[in-house]
Amino acid sequence: MHPALQGLITIIVGVSGCIGYFYFSNQFLDKVLFPARGPNIGRNINRANLVRPWLFLFPALLALGLYLAYPVVETLRLSLTERVAGGGYTFVGLDNYKQLAIEPKFWEAVRNNLFWLLIVPAASTVFGLLAAQLTDRIKWGNLAKSLIFMPMAISFVGAAVIWKLVYDARPMGQEQIGVLNAIYVALGGDEPMTWLTIPFWNNFFLMVVLVWIQTGFAMVILSAALRGIPEETIEAAIVDGANPFQIFFKIKLPQISGTIVVVWTTITLVVLKVFDIVFAMTNGQWETQVLANYMFDKLFRANDWGVGSASAMVIMLLVLPILVWNVHNARKEMR
């Protein structure tokens, strides 16, 4: 069967199954289980209304529980066990974590991740803020915004290919087809560099890719926040003789600090899970390993589920403060 046709059939079956569940379960509730007629009509309607929220919620709760909540618990359990030959698992306590602690590759990943966490959110936010502030003041600002925002739509893998071309190196004497080396040689660099294999610094060349993608996101959010600033505060500052830099740093920035924190944490979450860029560009070679890729290596190349799960828990641990903070904020808001 042609893949397109096969795809179409599966789409129809999947989606109609989904809609069918909601329709028929509601029909069943109203017509069969608690029909809104007969002697107990009032009681039946009340009962149906007690059940209905859970009918509406059931598929979502099932999926959330099974695909997000249960894995957290299961990963925790797996990280404390080891597979034994012939199937089955034994409890090994913290052995997997001890194993992690003595692996140099793990510490390399932790070190690199820390650099990613420091630099990418900061750089994206700063560039985003710069772009937001500048584009808000010009006529073709919306077009400019759209173009800076565009990398958001490009996959990490696509971005990896785009930037590999930028970093491409040809042997000495040949025409350089990577922009970076062309500039480097034109400026008097003696030898074309293979940028992605220079230990330590290559991490920064990988980070550039994510900053390039995330700046647009930061810009869009911060631009909305900048527009939300009450104009009176700025007018007052102008009347008092503030120059544009003072207005920006002393008037605008403090008023959008809350949004900056939100942008920063959102990008931090992206960074913690960064996998595709490293996987496609260096695959963790030349000291560019990061936690998510390290975990993937352990799980699917070394097939070591215990240590892999342990490193997944390390990522979870890093995310936990943000999770708690988010939940705290959401609850505060609801009150």
Next chain:
Amino acid sequence: MDNIAGTKSTLTWAVNLSVVALVFLWLFPTLGLFVSSFRTGDQISASGWWKSMFPSEQNYTLRSAAPDTQVQEGALYVIEGNLFAEGKGGEISVWGISSKEIDSFVPGDTAELRKGGTVTVDAAGNYRMENTEPFEGSRGTRVFVTAVSPPEFTTENYGRVLFSGSGNDKMAKAFFNTLTVTIPATIIPIVVAAFAAYALAWMDFRGRALLIAMVVGLLVVPLQLALIPLLKFHNGIGIGKGYLGVWMAHTGFGLPLAIYLLRNYMVGLPRDIIENARVDGATDFQVFTKIILPLSFPALASFAIFQFLWTWNDLLVAKVFLIDATGETTVMTNQIVELLGTRGGNWEILATAAFVSIAVPLGVFFAMQKYLVRGLLAGSVK
């Protein structure tokens, strides 16, 4: 805003220039790949893509027609023709007949051939070889030319990647596979989440606040944690690796954001409409399908774009839950990573393949940017 009180900002020029620089910097890498996808492999390795927009001077080694095409004109044996293959061309600036001296002659000059006879080449590449004796040998004479070629682009790469390629070069199947993953993985979570969001927004029941807090918490759980437990689960219930598994995984991972976005939007809908409908005897199911869903279109569109971009661009989930050893169900992102490994130097294939996969999300992005921005704002600014 800064121009009030009659002070025209002196920074306007500086601002415009910086924005131009910023946009240029952000566009340049993508543009490079885009331009490269329209060049042949030889062109890509001969010069940087940024030079391809301008006429370029290049050296070619060309060959005249073989001696068996010669004709006799009186006492002379003559071979005539054009050095450039059909469809190519350029303006010859200098030429030569030895690889050591490729610039000995200018167009219009006549050179003595080593094996006897003469050759004349003009700027357009037309040549005329003359000899008093027949030309011998099976191949033509080599001519070395330096020519300025106009910018030249080809859509051949796209033909190869989309239709005629073989093995890893061919993206058509991966394209359909990606589409097969993406569409149900976008629609199913919307349906599931819309019902749940309605319940969380407009139905009263015990534990509602707790459930909302749980959704917010799950928003940030890294999906890395889910890989092994879910793979075990899928293997356990017998669906293994395949479309069903990847749809379910994407649905699960997309739900927290979907519920969160939709609930926030639905809570803001006017209470009067909903209560009036209930008074008029509408059931919850009717209220939901006839009132809430149509009104929530902007939020539904926002999430649909998010989920579409995310599932289309995803590599990790597809790698873990979909792609098995046969590689029949490979998606485009995965195929591009494989191309990076096996054909890292063939930029024409790589660039074209990458652009085929980028084109669809870019189209969606530019068409529906409004909703994307709205969704981003609803999702992060509180």
